[in-house]
Amino acid sequence: MPVRAIGALQVEVDAEGYLVNPQDWTPEIAEAFAKEEGIELTDRHWEVINFVRKFYEERGQSPTIRQITTGSGVPTKELFKLFPGGPAKKVARIAGVPKPAGCI
Amino acid sequence: MAETTRKMAFICSKGNLDMAYPALIMGWAALGVGVDVTIFFTFWGLDLIRKDRVDKLGLPPVGNASMRTGMMGFPFDVGIPQLVGVLPGMTAVATALMKGKMKQMDVPPVREMLEMLHDAGAKLYACKMTVDMAGLKKEDFLDIVDDIVTATDFIEMTEGAQIVFI
Numbered sequence A: 001m002p003v004r005a006i007g008a009l010q011v012e013v014d015a016e017g018y019l020v021n022p023q024d025w026t027p028e029i030a031e032a033f034a035k036e037e038g039i040e041l042t043d044r045h046w047e048v049i050n051f052v053r054k055f056y057e058e059r060g061q062s063p064t065i066r067q068i069t070t071g072s073g074v075p076t077k078e079l080f081k082l083f084p085g086g087p088a089k090k091v092a093r094i095a096g097v098p099k100p101a102g103c104i
Numbered sequence B: 001m002a003e004t005t006r007k008m009a010f011i012c013s014k015g016n017l018d019m020a021y022p023a024l025i026m027g028w029a030a031l032g033v034g035v036d037v038t039i040f041f042t043f044w045g046l047d048l049i050r051k052d053r054v055d056k057l058g059l060p061p062v063g064n065a066s067m068r069t070g071m072m073g074f075p076f077d078v079g080i081p082q083l084v085g086v087l088p089g090m091t092a093v094a095t096a097l098m099k100g101k102m103k104q105m106d107v108p109p110v111r112e113m114l115e116m117l118h119d120a121g122a123k124l125y126a127c128k129m130t131v132d133m134a135g136l137k138k139e140d141f142l143d144i145v146d147d148i149v150t151a152t153d154f155i156e157m158t159e160g161a162q163i164v165f166i
Helices: A027-036 A043-059 A065-072 A076-082 A087-095 B017-032 B043-049 B090-104 B110-119 B128-133 B151-157
Strands: A003-006 A009-012 B007-012 B036-041 B123-127 B147-149 B162-165
Touching (some): A065 A087, A076 B110, B007 B017, B036 B151, B043 B110, B110 B123, B123 B128, B123 B151, B128 B147, B147 B151
């Protein structure tokens, strides 16, 4: 697996740029990955990211989009605006967790 | 990273509950990964977007060889004889069982899935010819329906899209 430098950190990423080890994640990594996706993180983005991190820590799996919208208080329309071009993949990458396995 | 956005268009022509979900679930998955989604409802598929029908979609067991008891939540898995399927109330039973299963899987009802798709940016259209044939009007459809369009309009607006007919 390729290793990337983010600031002073060295992290392992897969071919699609996802963190290999979710425990490597730091807020700086989120900022860096978001910038690559063309997203400037706001408080609302952080609400989503923190929700996803907590969900993953508690359940050992990534939330689906619907689990994010029903659990985080950020509705569908806003979530798609915050993470344009496909929140399923982008949220997971920025939050440093694997792609969600569910369909809904 | 200047790549063109992938486009998918789904044609929903069936109004049974089991045939309502494929386009809605695939469409939702597509939106999640940034694919542009258009859904065209035609013939029986109009039931999915009709205010008076969307919550009443059913699952008739007759003519469905794949429908077995196991899939409906029973602990044993046997086929349902067609002659049993025609008994009064069997469609209601099968529908209730399927809805229960979907709820367990956290799959929202059709009305809610349509709202999710709309909020996520999918375009939803009713087929003009079948709307006219059924004597329906714009106000008979859910507010999330963008417009009533002709087959020609649909073909033109989905240029370059991958088309899935259901």
